[in-house]
Amino acid sequence: MIKKPTNKKVVLVIEDERPLLQVIEAKLTGAGFDVISARTVDQGLHYMEEVDTIDAVWLDHYLFGDKTGLDFVAKLKSSDSKWKHLPIFVVSNTASKDNLRSYIRLGVSKYSVKADHKLEEMTQDIKDFLDSPQE
Numbered sequence: 001m002i003k004k005p006t007n008k009k010v011v012l013v014i015e016d017e018r019p020l021l022q023v024i025e026a027k028l029t030g031a032g033f034d035v036i037s038a039r040t041v042d043q044g045l046h047y048m049e050e051v052d053t054i055d056a057v058w059l060d061h062y063l064f065g066d067k068t069g070l071d072f073v074a075k076l077k078s079s080d081s082k083w084k085h086l087p088i089f090v091v092s093n094t095a096s097k098d099n100l101r102s103y104i105r106l107g108v109s110k111y112s113v114k115a116d117h118k119l120e121e122m123t124q125d126i127k128d129f130l131d132s133p134q135e
Contacts, residue, residue, distance in 0.1 A: 012035075014060060055086075060090075061090060061092035061093070062092070
């Protein structure tokens with residue numbers, strides 16, 4: 001079920017680890033965001049179509065199913081996508097050079113390794129990005 005967003009900024013969180021998803025939701029909600037949660041790429045893409053406004057995406061790389069975060073970003077950042085300018089914040093367990101290069105080449109806003117950053121830092125990155133004027 002998708003809750004109708006309020007006038008707050010909306011972050012779509014795509015994370016398959018349920019306990020971590022709950023903590024991320026709490027951090028983002030506490031920072032003043034509305035949160036929509038998905039556990040797979042397909043579910044995230046479905047929500048992109050169903051929700052009027054999504055202001056940013058918090059994306060895990062490894063997800064349930066046969067698609068990764070790279071598949072999600074490739075779809076959103078394709079030249080014919082209405083979401084190609086949507087900020088995407090990838091949060092992964094690994095800092096694979098190949099994955100990092102691929103995400104940067106596709107145009108994500110930031111790539112963070114979970115072990116190297118606190119949730120508060122990553123939440124603040126999204127807040128700072130959305131609060132600053134974009135070109």
